[in-house]
Every structure is written in structure tokens, then in C-alpha cells.
Amino acid sequence: MGSLSAANAKFCLDFFKELSKVKINENIFFSPLSISAALSMVQLGARGNTAEEIERVSFFPFPGTAIRGLYLEMEKRPSGSSEAGGAHSQFQELLSALGKGGATCSLSIANRLFGEATFQFLQQYLDSARDLYHAELEAVDFINAAEESRGKMNSWVEKQTGGKIKDLFPPGSVDSTTVLALVNAIHFKGQWAIKFEDRNTREMPFQLNKVQEHRNVPMMCQTGEYKLARRQEEQVTVLELPYTGEELSMFILLPENICDESTGLEQLESAVTYEKLAEWTNMENVYLQTITVYLPRFRMEESCELIPVLQPLGMRDAFVLEQADFSGLSTKPGLFLSKVIHKSFVEVNEEGTEAAAGTVMTIIIASCVSIPYEFRADHPFLFLIKHNPSKNILFFGRCCSP
Template identity: 45%
Template sequence: MCFQEFLKQTSSCYNAELESVDFRNKYEEARIKINSWVEKQTQDKIKDLVEEGILNNITTLVLVNAIYFKGTWEQQILKSWSEKAHFRLNKLKTQMKTQNFIIFCIFILEMPYEGKELNMLIFLPREILDDSTGLERLEKLLTYEKFMEWTSPEKMDLTKVDVCLPRFQMEEKHNLKKVLTRMGMVDAFDDRKCNFSGKMCENLFLFEATHKSVVEMNEEGIEVAAATEASFCYLRTTAKQYFTADHPFLFFNCHNLNRNILFTGRFCSPCVRIS
């Protein structure tokens, strides 16, 4: 495949465009331009993705992608119902055992967005275990297969339930170079070993990789931006008629038709904003 055909396919399949900039003489101007593009794509939620010092006069290529999602609950939570409440982080000395196996219980809540094409799933540990918040154990147990099994339509009951969720806004930035290197992607960052000659010119190596995301949830819905998101709800429970997320939980945004996970996050404390 020639380079022009490659660009054509990336444009048609991924809406990706190539833009020429002068890194050699105007790399700071290019940095500002890239950040401006990211801000526009994420509705001003993500600023300064590329920090000063990342680009220089030997920079050859920068790959940037951004995503923005704003979902409104199908049945909005009334702001007049909002009130202050405690968010539990303390560890309780309670656990259930049977035949030497700890019974680990979770509640799963599904909240659809307008149009019902997308939904949010919240995985809430039933109790805060004595050796953790319960979230750590949930994360160790959770696999893709278990996720699909637990959230299958056959196991999710349509139930009228009172929902209590915290408002929150989280902002995180990750250096993906460290993460990818630990995962085994080492040669790409090594100028002596890397090989990107298939679709790019030779002598290129990956210098830096950064990911930044912002998630905000309130009574109206959830707003998500990332660059490199009430009465009738689905509740996986038989006895409980309320869902109170007053301790750490996992959340997932999913596509209903194919059940793909669009993004996922972990909410641990309403008092901490990570940047």
C-alpha cells in the first residue's frame, strides 16, 4: 500500500487528517496549535495536552487523537433531591465465608442515556471489606468474560429503584511511555531498534506518549473527554430496592447493541481530584 492510499484509508476509516507544521523552526508554535485543536475537539475540557519541552527541533511527527462524549440520563435526577452525604472510605471488619471461600457480592446498576443506544454500568462492592475498600478485590476478580456474564440481559432485572450517586469530576494524565514499556513495547522507544519503515520514513522512533482524560458526572448526565464520561434502571439484585454509591465503585460506558466498552473508570473519593 502506498503512502497516499494509507492516508486515504486513515481519513475515511478513522477521520484522521495529516497536517504539515514546521517543527524544526517553529516547534513551540506547533505545540500551541496541537493543544488548540485538542481543546476544540473536547469542548475546552482538555487543555495543554502537549506540555512545554515535549517537542523540539528534531520532532518529526506527532500523532494526536481526541474523544468527547456528553450523555444525558434518560430519566434525569432532580437537582432538588441533591443533598450532602458521607462517602465511606473506612474499612469494616465484615466478610462472609462459606466452605473457606469468601463470598464477594456486588451490585450492578445500568442507567441508560437518552435514546438508549448507550448506557452507564456501575459496579458497586456490597461492603467495604476489612483488608480493602472492596474495590481492589472486585478489580482482581473482574475479567472480560465475567463482565459479559454479569451484565448479560438474562441476569439483569428491570426494577424500580431509588438511586443515590455522588457528583464528581475527575481529571487524569498518564505518561504512556512508562506503561507501554512495562507491557513490553520497548523497541518503539529505542532509536537503535525501532522500525516504522512500513508506513513512515526510516529513522523514526517514538519519543513520548501521553493520555489525558476528564470525566464529570452530575444530575443531568455524564461528560467525558479524552485525548491520546430516576426511577427505572437495571439492577442486578433481588432484595434491594435502592442503590447507594457511598463507597468506591467502577463505572463503564457501553454501547447497547454490541456491548462494547467505550470507556471505563474508577471512583474512589469525592475529595480528591487527580491531575
């Protein structure tokens, strides 16, 4: 799954940098894995330049593999092999690997297709979506009961995310022209391997965008054995906070070079690349040391329409009626992607972290058709949650104001 984790990380950074252009000095939080999974299900039914654009934007591995050839190769490949199907079969492996947490750390990811009951989908596409993404087709009545269908889909997402993602489909997001809604939902709830004690949390200043501007926030504090790496060249300190079981960790990327007009976050964001992020969060050769950690308690809820972000990255044809090619999904002409919505939630407290996200992509048919080291996260920082065995980034964010 190495090539999938690399593709996911590259997409994560490209998406973050594009989103940062419109969300200047604002909190950001999203699930790159959720968006990538939904994109991959869309790509499975795309053809021609539409499929190629999705491959380029999402950095799917083995982009030279023709999707039509995928079906034949899937039949030939040995059971459990991931090479023939590229990103699609690697997603299949990843989905099987996730969700093995216990009572103190759980992770689940689910996919579902909601399709118009009267619409003719290619059985080949439905079989592949089910086999590769565990995405079953649920027939709904978009033509005569769009609101009822919207309620059913929202209920499914809310259930899959532990009630944290509500109304992923806003009013008016589906109507009689809707043919298919491809939905991904991801939910994570984990306890820290070393919990923060409530009694140690107190109001402390958190620096905002300039040294002169700060506000008091509830700052958690704990001393324990952690892995920490200082990257001298980029002036960033990286701290790993593992969750129970240590298959999942939060990584805090804290800039060091604070000056009068900057917290250092601007320099860090411009410097970070896929290669550096992989290096910074690789703690295999880093030894545990006694560290006193200060981390703000925070909660974020985000909702974003993704088309304005995906188009500048190079995914264009899928959204244009005259250019979109979804002939791998149905023989019906006139299909195009009309809405891409992502909602996310994260809460970090003394117990641990709960995070959830939902992504929906709606296809419609044209109406005509030792000495404690002190780590003090008291200024803006980046953070991510990574599945360590597969090295996949599940969630990524920026904390400017807890």
C-alpha cells in the first residue's frame, strides 16, 4: 500500500495548499483519505480525459493502467494481489486493514452508492465498486421523492460517523436529475496512550497571527515518554502522540522561528513537501525521551464545497456536461459531476481524539438528459492523524485559533 499512501499524502498537501488560498489565517481540517476514496470510486466509472484528470489530481498509483483493462486484470490476478488494480485494489486492502481497533481506539471507513432506482447502471461498475470499495448500491427515488432520499442518505452518514457528521447533503443538493451519489464516511475515536490529566489543564495564552496578538485557551499538560524530532534546516519540531495500541498517532508540526510579524506557520507551509512530510513523521529511529507536552484542547467543524478546490488542481472535465465521460458507469449520455461536498469534525481533549468526515460526489444527468523537554504548542501549528502500518494520512489540519 506504499504507492497509495504516497498518492494520498501528495493529494493531501496539494489540496491543503489550494484550500489555504481562500482560508487565510483560518482553522482547516479535512480527511484526505475520505476525499480520495470518493474520487477513486468516481474514477472507476470515468473514461478518457475525465479519468486521466482524476488520476493526475489524486496521484493515483499506476496511472497508466487502463480502467477497462482493470476488470480483466482483476480476474487474472492471484487472490490478495494488489498490483493489477493499482489504487483501486490498494484501497480494497486498506479498507480491510482498517477498523480493527478495540474499545479504546476505533477506526471505521464506509462507502455507499445511492442510485436512482429507475436508472440503468453497468453491472460491471456496480460489481467493481462492491468488490473493491465495499460500496453496495442502495436504490432510492430521486425522481419522485428527492427529500426523502436526502434524509435517508444523511441518516446513513450520521450513523457511520457516530452522529458527528449531520446533514452532509444540504437542502436542494439532490433533485429529479440526480442519478448517483457516491458517499464515503470515516470515523475515528481513540484514547491517548498517555492521557492528559484534567487537573493539569489551565487557561494559558495562545499566540495568534502576530506576537502581539494572543488569547487565553484551555491548555492541557502532561509529562511522559514521547518521540520528538527537531528539523534544524526547516526550523520545525515534530512530536508524535500515539493512541492506545500505537497503530495510530497524531503528529504535531510546530514551527520554531517566531518573529515579530509571523508565527512561523507561513514558512512551514511553504516548505512542506511530500518527501519532507514522510521524513518528518518517520519516527522509526527516534528514541523515546521524557517530554512535558502542552497542547490546547480544541474542537473544529468544517464544511466545504470542493469543486472550487479541485478545478484549479486540474480536475475539470468531470464537472462539464459537454466534456465529462462516465461511460464506465452507464451507457446513458449526459452524465456529469454536479456537487462535491466534504464535512469534517475533530475534538481533541484530555481523553484523546474523536474525528469524523463525510464526502459526497453527486452525478446528475442533464435535465434534457530524562530532563523533561518542554513542547509548548502555544502558537499556530499543523497536525495530522496517520495510520502507521500503512502510512496513510487519515486527517490533516491547521490550528490557528483553538
